Amino acid sequence: xxxxxxxxxxxxxxxxxxxxxxxxxxxxxxxxxxxxxxxxxxxxxxxxxxxxxxxxxxxxxxxxxxxxxxxxxxxxxxxxxxxxxxxxxxxxxxxxxxxxxxxxxxxxxxxxxxxxxxxxxxxxxxxxxxxxxxxxxxxxxxxxxxxxxxxxxxxxxxxxxxxxxxxxxxxxxxxxxxxxxxxxxxxxxxxxxxxxxxxxxxxxxxxxxxxx
Amino acid sequence: xxxxxxxxxxxxxxxxxxxxxxxxxxxxxxxxxxxxxxxxxxxxxxxxxxxxxxxxxxxxxxxxxxxxxxxxxxxxxxxxxxxxxxxxxxxxxxxxxxxxxxxxxxxxxxxxxxxxxxxxxxxxxxxxxxxxxxxxxxxxxxxxxxxxxxxxxxxxxxxxxxxxxxxxxxxxxxxxxxxxxxxxxxxxxxxxxxxxxxxxxxxxxxxxxxxxxxxxxxxxxxxxxxxxxxxxxxxxxxxxxxxxxxxxxxxxxxxxxxxxxxxxxxxxxxxxxxxxxxxxxxxxxxxxxxxxxxxxxxxxxxxxxxxxxxxxxxxxxxxxxxxxxxxxxxxxxxxxxxxxxxxxxxxxxxxxxxxxxxxxxxxxxxxxxxxxxxxxxxxxxxxxxxxxxxxxxxxxxxxxxxxxxxxxxxxxxxxxxxxxxxxxxxxxxxxxxxxxxxxxxxxxxxxxxxxxxxxxxxxxxxxxxxxxxxxxxxxxxxxxxxxxxxxxxxxxxxxxxxxxxxxxxxxxxxxxxxxxxxxxxxxxxxxxxxxxxxxxxxxxxxxxx
Numbered sequence: 021x022x023x024x025x026x027x028x029x030x031x032x033x034x035x036x037x038x039x040x041x042x043x044x045x046x047x048x049x050x051x052x053x054x055x056x057x058x059x060x061x062x063x064x065x066x067x068x069x070x071x072x073x074x075x076x077x078x079x080x081x082x083x084x085x086x087x088x089x090x091x092x093x094x095x096x097x098x099x100x101x102x103x104x105x106x107x108x109x110x111x112x113x114x115x116x117x118x119x120x121x122x123x124x125x126x127x128x129x130x131x132x133x134x135x136x137x138x139x140x141x142x143x144x145x146x147x148x149x150x151x152x153x154x155x156x157x158x159x160x161x162x163x164x165x166x167x168x169x170x171x172x173x174x175x176x177x178x179x180x181x182x183x184x185x186x187x188x189x190x191x192x193x194x195x196x197x198x199x200x201x202x203x204x205x206x207x208x209x210x211x212x213x214x215x216x217x218x219x220x221x222x223x224x225x226x227x228x229x230x231x232x
Numbered sequence: 233x234x235x236x237x238x239x240x241x242x243x244x245x246x247x248x249x250x251x252x253x254x255x256x257x258x259x260x261x262x263x264x265x266x267x268x269x270x271x272x273x274x275x276x277x278x279x280x281x282x283x284x285x286x287x288x289x290x291x292x293x294x295x296x297x298x299x300x301x302x303x304x305x306x307x308x309x310x311x312x313x314x315x316x317x318x319x320x321x322x323x324x325x326x327x328x329x330x331x332x333x334x335x336x337x338x339x340x341x342x343x344x345x346x347x348x349x350x351x352x353x354x355x356x357x358x359x360x361x362x363x364x365x366x367x368x369x370x371x372x373x374x375x376x377x378x379x380x381x382x383x384x385x386x387x388x389x390x391x392x393x394x395x396x397x398x399x400x401x402x403x404x405x406x407x408x409x410x411x412x413x414x415x416x417x418x419x420x421x422x423x424x425x426x427x428x429x430x431x432x433x434x435x436x437x438x439x440x441x442x443x444x445x446x447x448x449x450x451x452x453x454x455x456x457x458x459x460x461x462x463x464x465x466x467x468x469x470x471x472x473x474x475x476x477x478x479x480x481x482x483x484x485x486x487x488x489x490x491x492x493x494x495x496x497x498x499x500x501x502x503x504x505x506x507x508x509x510x511x512x513x514x515x516x517x518x519x520x521x522x523x524x525x526x527x528x529x530x531x532x533x534x535x536x537x538x539x540x541x542x543x544x545x546x547x548x549x550x551x552x553x554x555x556x557x558x559x560x561x562x563x564x565x566x567x568x569x570x571x572x573x574x575x576x577x578x579x580x581x582x583x584x585x586x587x588x589x590x591x592x593x594x595x596x597x598x599x600x601x602x603x604x605x606x607x608x609x610x611x612x613x614x615x616x617x618x619x620x621x622x623x624x625x626x627x628x629x630x631x632x633x634x635x636x637x638x639x640x641x642x643x644x645x646x647x648x649x650x651x652x653x654x655x656x657x658x659x660x661x662x663x664x665x666x667x668x669x670x671x672x673x674x675x676x677x678x679x680x681x682x683x684x685x686x687x688x689x690x691x692x693x694x695x696x697x698x699x700x701x702x703x704x705x706x707x708x709x710x711x712x713x714x715x716x717x718x719x720x721x722x723x724x725x726x727x728x729x730x731x732x733x734x735x736x737x738x739x740x741x742x743x744x745x746x747x748x749x750x751x752x753x754x755x756x757x758x759x760x761x762x763x764x765x766x767x768x769x770x771x772x773x774x775x776x777x
């Protein structure tokens with residue numbers, strides 16, 4: 021053995037035994053991956069049909085009066101607001117979200133981290149007790165860490181025969197101001213139907229004081 | 233001819249040596265076996281403080297016994313005083329064991345179901361002998377453990393012990409910090425009070441922000457109709473459904489009592505093994521820069537585990553046990569219990585326990601993906617790899633000005649975000665509601681509910697902040713409540729003009745009183761404002777004790 025010259029690192033060929041170990045190892049890694057997938061599948065909750073997410077009828081007499089402040093509907097997890105001239109002329113309204121009159125069903129859950137915000141009459145706005153997001157009666161964020169306006173449910177106005185007179189416009193409020201917007205109940209409306217399964221995400225709202 | 237021969241050696245000994253010496257020898261033998269090497273004489277030598285004989289029998293338990301084989305036989309004299317280690321690692325381990333023991337006591341009376349969990353808590357607090365004591369100890373131990381583990385990490389950083397060769401020890405330490413934090417989080421979910429429900433809701437909403445990276449979002453859209461399915465799944469797995477429910481409670485319970493303690497004890501094993509392998513690091517100023525002499529302890533600078541170290545360790549354990557017991561008895565430390573969980577009401581001023589306020593504060597700053605996931609991810613990511621990226625050779629304080637300054641800035645940021653987590657930052661409600669919330673808070677009993685039932689005499693009482701005279705009432709308890717009411721209205725007088733506070737006490741039913749708190753004021757535009765809240769007090773509500 022020549023000890024003087026530095027030896028090039030010798031490469032040893034892979035034996036059949038070594039190769040089989042690698043195959044075995046790879047198959048075990050694959051098994052662990054499959055097992056992890058199965059574990060997630062196992063841990064995912066199963067849902068029953070007919071839980072929160074159905075349609076909730078509201079008689080027209082139960083709708084709050086124009087500009088009287090929101091009304092809580094805990095069974096449907098929404099607030100019903102009736103926006104009138106006073107709400108529309110609110111100075112706090114960020115310019116990016118043109119206010120509109122009419123009735124709106126707002127999802128009760130804060131779009132920040134899932135707490136239930138509440139209506140504070142003195143401050144004339146919704147306030148979240150967890151992290152301090154603030155929203156106007158029409159669901160537009162004016163302060164706090166939430167990053168979009170409140171979500172609204174699709175709502176239909178029905179007459180005495182159950183015919184549809186008006187319906188919330190679906191779509192993305194970020195692109196279309198009329199999507200998810202309130203509407204004034206047409207004459208002859210006796211009932212509205214709030215579809216808690218169809219939620220329209222509020223438009224992006226990230227600026228201090230509210231704004232796109 | 234005997235069928236079998238019974239041979240009892242002690243009988244031979246008694247025959248040979250006499251009864252007493254033979255029995256003494258037998259006892260001595262038993263003690264030596266039990267202690268894995270120390271005879272009664274050796275033990276008495278330890279207790280008397282004799283110098284160790286040569287060869288030193290006190291090393292035998294380290295060689296032959298299970299418990300002592302994990303412990304070093306001697307420490308360097310420089311690491312045995314309070315500085316530099318403050319025994320924080322040892323106390324962390326102690327509290328882990330302490331929590332296990334008190335936790336098992338609580339498990340006896342607890343069922344992880346929303347139907348009975350809160351009832352179980354009331355039972356533990358009021359009927360189970362020492363139940364209140366055990367729960368308070370468990371809670372105190374949990375808070376102490378969080379504090380001690382955090383201080384242990386701070387100390388390790390300050391003395392530079394995360395540096396080579398101890399990087400992996402530090403890494404496992406960060407795992408243990410996470411285990412400690414998640415253990416305490418999962419613990420305060422179990423009573424099924426308002427804090428439980430809303431803490432999980434917020435926690436799960438935080439992880440719901442987990443982004444679904446490309447190309448998983450396309451796959452999710454194609455197969456589940458949900459492009460952000462990773463967040464949805466994590467959220468559902470954490471809550472047991474779209475809202476926190478029975479499945480969710482069971483999951484957090486199992487995490488709390490099984491999975492996390494298991495991970496914790498395994499990592500404690502790894503952590504401590506690494507501590508012993510690398511030796512207890514000397515104070516930074518005691519070694520040359522770049523040297524690690526922890527494993528080379530000169531003969532004349534050794535403090536032996538038996539008796540000195542073990543005595544001190546037992547002393548510290550006795551001390552913190554005493555402090556814990558003192559705190560929950562005479563110290564009046566009591567684990568909080570909020571009202572029963574109510575998925576329809578988020579309480580005003582709901583806060584995380586003090587050690588999570590910094591997260592709550594960060595979350596008030598904005599985007600939940602950043603402040604809820606990315607920022608904590610970066611913080612813990614940096615902590616995990618700190619030993620591998622901060623490779624300056626010197627552990628001396630003077631050579632680490634940048635590192636120590638960064639640490640101080642981080643501590644200041646922690647204090648600021650902790651303050652921001654409190655209700656005083658950005659979540660104050662309107663003045664009228666805040667005044668009422670001082671008297672009847674939504675997260676704990678508060679002054680009104682803690683006033684004894686008999687003190688409430690039916691009638692209508694009015695306080696005005698500009699009145700010179702103190703409020704008048706038939707009982708002392710009522711008078712002090714009205715004084716507080718008046719004081720709070722005074723503090724809010726710039727927002728509540730011409731305010732008057734009314735408290736109406738009515739005998740509502742037998743053993744039930746209704747108390748109405750109403751505030752009237754004048755708005756800036758001249759209109760009248762009013763806010764009213766009702767509270768019902770039962771004679772047996774027992775908020776007072």
